[in-house]
Amino acid sequence: MIFRKTIETDLEEIMRVHREVFREDDEAELTAALLKDLSAAPVLSLIAVEDDISAGHILFTRIILTGSGKAVSGYILAPLAVVPEQQDRGIGGRLIRKGLELLEDDGVELVFVLGHPGYYSKHGFIPAGRHGLDVPMS
Known part of the structure; x- marks a missing residue:
């Protein structure tokens, strides 16, 4: 299994993956x-x-x-999709780890997740509210 940054020509494959996982076009179109x-x-x-x-x-x-007197940058992880026949092989976790490693290498210190708390907590994420943070949605 190869994990790599996407390129422009990957768009159709990306959309196919999201359609297979979410069974609708909405998630693929949002991505x-x-x-x-x-x-x-x-x-x-x-x-x-x-x-x-x-x-x-x-x-x-x-x-x-914004709001604390200075602007702070971060990232939102969403969406994550692994095609059904490849699930339960650790691919999602490896994508998360690879992404976090690359972001950390770039100096990113803050990543929010929009997704299932039970899944993402296994990968070190905790609810933002525990730190008094609201998830940015705009």
């Missing part, structure tokens, strides 16, 4: 829109590929938090 959203740039988009077939995708989009 495509986030990839093209200049206000979220720079994004970190990673894909898991095995034998030239995409098995999973993860997207981190940049956010700027």
Whole structure:
């Protein structure tokens, strides 16, 4: 399994992965829109590929938090998708770890997750409210 940053020509494969996982176009269309959203740039988009077939995708989009007197940048992890036939093989966790490593290498210290708390807590995430933070949604 290869984990790599996506390139522009991966868009159809990314959308296919999200359609397979979420069984509708909404998530795939949202992912495509986030990839093209200049206000979220720079994004970190990673894909898991095995034998030239995409098995999973993860997207981190940049956010700027204000309100404490200074702006703080961070990222939101969402969405994460692994095709059903490849699930339960640790691919999602490996995508998360690879993404967090790359973000840490770039000096990013804050990552929010929009997703299932039971799953993401296994990967070190804790509810933002425990730190008095509200998840930025605008």
